[in-house]
Amino acid sequence: xxxxxxxxxxxxxxxxxxxxxxxxxxxxxxxxxxxxxxxxxxxxxxxxxxxxxxxxxxxxxxxxxxxxxxxxxxxxxxxxxxxxxxxx
Numbered sequence: 001x002x003x004x005x006x007x008x009x010x011x012x013x014x015x016x017x018x019x020x021x022x023x024x025x026x027x028x029x030x031x032x033x034x035x036x037x038x039x040x041x042x043x044x045x046x047x048x049x050x051x052x053x054x055x056x057x058x059x060x061x062x063x064x065x066x067x068x069x070x071x072x073x074x075x076x077x078x079x080x081x082x083x084x085x086x087x088x
Contacts, residue, residue, distance in 0.1 A: 031051060031052045033052060034048070036048075047061075056075070058074050059072045060072060
């Protein structure tokens with residue numbers, strides 16, 4: 001029994017160690033896609049939020065000290081897609 005418990009715990013450690021640094025979530029009734037991941041430096045974790053209806057993409061960064069999020073960038077992806085299609 002103890003060996004089995006150790007195998008389960010070891011498996012959990014291995015799975016958590018190999019988990020991706022980026023996670024995404026899209027709600028079933030939502031039109032927003034949220035992706036979190038690390039920025040270039042260790043203290044620049046980011047969250048990207050995409051409105052799938054309008055094609056707007058916003059980027060937010062966590063402010064150290066628990067002050068919350070700060071918007072860092074905004075783009076309209078739909079315009080980028082239209083520009084790419086026009087240039088072909």
